[in-house]
Amino acid sequence: MNINLSIDVVETDNQTVLTVKGEIDAYTAPLLKEKLLPATAKETEKIIVDLNDVTYMDSTGLGVFISALKSAKEHGSTLTLVNLQERVHRLFKITSLDSIIEIDTTIRGGE
Amino acid sequence: MKKERLDLDDYRKLLKQYLLTHDETALYQAEQLSKLSVQHNVSPEEIIHVHIEALKELYPELQQEVSDSLNFLLEAMISYGLALQEYQSLREKQSALESEISVAANMQKTLLQTKKPTISGLDIGAISVPANQMNGDYYHFIEGSDGTLGIALADVIGKGVPAALAMSMIKYSMDSFPEQLRQPAQILESLNRVVERNVDTSMFITMFYGLYNTNNHTFSFSSAGHEPGFFYFNKTESFSEIKARGLVLGATSDARYNEEAVTIHDGDAIILLTDGVTECHLGDRFIERDEVLEVIEHYLHLPAQEAVEKVYKHFERLQDFHLRDDFTLIILKKET
Numbered sequence: 001m002n003i004n005l006s007i008d009v010v011e012t013d014n015q016t017v018l019t020v021k022g023e024i025d026a027y028t029a030p031l032l033k034e035k036l037l038p039a040t041a042k043e044t045e046k047i048i049v050d051l052n053d054v055t056y057m058d059s060t061g062l063g064v065f066i067s068a069l070k071s072a073k074e075h076g077s078t079l080t081l082v083n084l085q086e087r088v089h090r091l092f093k094i095t096s097l098d099s100i101i102e103i104d105t106t107i108r109g110g111e
Numbered sequence: 112m113k114k115e116r117l118d119l120d121d122y123r124k125l126l127k128q129y130l131l132t133h134d135e136t137a138l139y140q141a142e143q144l145s146k147l148s149v150q151h152n153v154s155p156e157e158i159i160h161v162h163i164e165a166l167k168e169l170y171p172e173l174q175q176e177v178s179d180s181l182n183f184l185l186e187a188m189i190s191y192g193l194a195l196q197e198y199q200s201l202r203e204k205q206s207a208l209e210s211e212i213s214v215a216a217n218m219q220k221t222l223l224q225t226k227k228p229t230i231s232g233l234d235i236g237a238i239s240v241p242a243n244q245m246n247g248d249y250y251h252f253i254e255g256s257d258g259t260l261g262i263a264l265a266d267v268i269g270k271g272v273p274a275a276l277a278m279s280m281i282k283y284s285m286d287s288f289p290e291q292l293r294q295p296a297q298i299l300e301s302l303n304r305v306v307e308r309n310v311d312t313s314m315f316i317t318m319f320y321g322l323y324n325t326n327n328h329t330f331s332f333s334s335a336g337h338e339p340g341f342f343y344f345n346k347t348e349s350f351s352e353i354k355a356r357g358l359v360l361g362a363t364s365d366a367r368y369n370e371e372a373v374t375i376h377d378g379d380a381i382i383l384l385t386d387g388v389t390e391c392h393l394g395d396r397f398i399e400r401d402e403v404l405e406v407i408e409h410y411l412h413l414p415a416q417e418a419v420e421k422v423y424k425h426f427e428r429l430q431d432f433h434l435r436d437d438f439t440l441i442i443l444k445k446e447t
Contacts, residue, residue, distance in 0.1 A: 062359075063268050064313060067312040070312050096356050097359065097362065100362060
């Protein structure tokens with residue numbers, strides 16, 4: 001089983017961009033949580049998560065994004081997901097989480 | 112923990128055999144002896160001690176420095192012996208924990224037991240198989256006194272013991288609802304509040320709730336982000352996805368749910384499942400929903416219970432009998 005996940009974090013003024021690569025599942029979700037949650041705990045931060053190279057995500061990953069959203073709201077920050085692959089996007093649609101988490105589908109590309 | 116002594120005679124014979132003949136079988140036997148020693152909690156320093164004694168017996172004229180250096184080695188090995196002891200004690204603790212979890216799993220089974228109802232004109236099949244000891248999937252049938260049948264199907268995200276505990280909470284909340292509260296949307300809204308208040312932020316639950324009215328054969332339903340099931344329509348001999356959208360339970364406190372209804376005719380079927388069915392892996396490849404549907408279609412003519420079991424067996428075989436996720440499938444057919 002491939003349990004590789006890498007996350008690059010780039011912080012600039014009031015903005016954090018996380019570029020995630022690999023599979024998000026029960027084994028790798030803690031790493032995502034560890035990198036994402038501190039960003040959401042900053043006040044009025046704009047957080048962008050690029051999921052272009054995420055080939056698989058299961059519901060544990062969704063749980064991390066729900067936590068992140070709640071934390072972002074508490075701190076007046078925003079969370080946006082970009083470049084979702086179809087299979088990953090489907091999960092957000094089925095669970096209707098796309099109605100509460102901002103997902104930008106317009107800049108999908110890079111392949 | 113009992114400690115056994117290494118048999119000095121055996122060791123000496125083995126050592127002598129090797130030193131005189133350089134025979135590989137003696138080396139092999141030494142390896143076996145090392146395995147046995149671990150099994151019997153013989154510490155490394157004990158082996159070195161026996162080695163020194165054996166060497167002295169074989170070579171009474173042993174150079175003092177060699178003997179001293181072996182004593183030195185013996186001291187250097189002491190921590191390894193302690194680590195071995197610790198390992199043994201951890202193994203014992205682990206086996207105790209495993210048996211406790213198995214007791215908990217059995218308790219969960221008893222707590223969450225649901226009786227598959229017998230309703231004339233309806234043929235119901237249900238199967239739920241956990242991937243690990245504790246099942247994160249849950250289904251429940253609620254027979255109303257007015258000819259209605261409530262069907263709840265839920266999947267707790269997060270695995271193992273916490274998921275199982277959350278499941279018990281759902282079950283008890285549903286049990287405590289008054290009988291008048293049985294419309295799918297109302298039930299999901301109430302449960303959403305319970306989950307939002309009581310469950311860790313990274314945990315959530317997907318749930319489908321359907322209400323079958325046996326008086327007029329309407330099926331009303333709502334979904335809280337649950338993997339969509341299917342209707343089978345006998346008249347057109349076709350499947351259609353159960354379209355119901357709604358937010359997963361526990362994500363926000365004020366989620367509202369839509370409710371839809373369809374009329375079920377003779378020979379129609381309602382197929383409900385969890386994502387353990389559609390998230391099946393075949394090596395690196397996922398099984399597509401169409402393939403899942405093909406398998407269900409293949410067995411749908413069978414009595415409902417037999418059909419769900421056959422579908423399960425099919426996917427169990429495909430995944431080499433190793434489920435990655437809990438698997439739950441319910442089929443409800445209106446008899447002709």
